[in-house]
Amino acid sequence: MQMPNETRLDEELIHAASALLLRAHDPALHRVAAAARGASGAIHLGLSLATPRVSVCAESSAIANAKIAGEPSITTIVSVGLDPDDRPRVINPCGVCREVVPKFGTDELRVLVDAGDGRVIAATPEQLLPMPWVRARSYA
Template identity: 50%
Template sequence: MAHPSLDDRSLDADDLALFEQARELLTRAHHPERHQVAAALRSASGRTYLGLHIGSRRVNVCAESSAIANAQMAGDEGIATIVAVCKDDAGRVVVTNPCGVCRELMGTYGRSADVLVDLGGAVRKVRAADLLPTPWQFPRENDWSVQDPSIGAAP
């Protein structure tokens, strides 16, 4: 189902170039069990960082999280845009939407970042904050209480 408020967030040449970098990495490193997804992240400084899904029989680390980690290790904070790609059943490289863990990480490391997502066959940009509008909180971050559920309620 299309999201009408997001339909005007079409891709530009920089987004297509970022997709191409992720596609090239996945094409080179793809393995049906160990390396199923690749990601490319453009930082606010304009530098690009790549990430690759790494997996075993019990543990998986997402491509998006490794791209975020690569940017952090380089001291380049501030995600401008990020995209993840995988192979579809026909073997074509396509945009894949981030899992919940990656959505939380994107919200932590780049809440205003653009994320390329597949909206029912159309690839568009959405803000990371829109992917997880109500992120997890520690209890101390929430004023709500059982005794008075109106505390902290939206006006």
């Protein structure tokens, strides 16, 4: 049986992020890897960066790499971390990433997430952040 193209492409993203995490994992510096598919179809990778004072999410670095490569937007993104047995697994974006990712996605942006029952599903930004943060008016 042939997998639907979307499923095959999702698996390709998960595999790319997983391979990066296994290669670069360092619990003090790099605990999460991400893969973003650009509108061109290319995959752009990102790695979390941590210091005692600052952390940069893997999703942000994947998006930055996509923008550096000239991508106008991303269509799908996924993040992976390690499970208790040191196997890569899809994890869900933090609150900051739930705000950042949609700003760089297409109207049909898909975020691959852990459904909580062992399944990986595609979510929309509205499903991830149903009530987005709104900045208060500034009085300058």
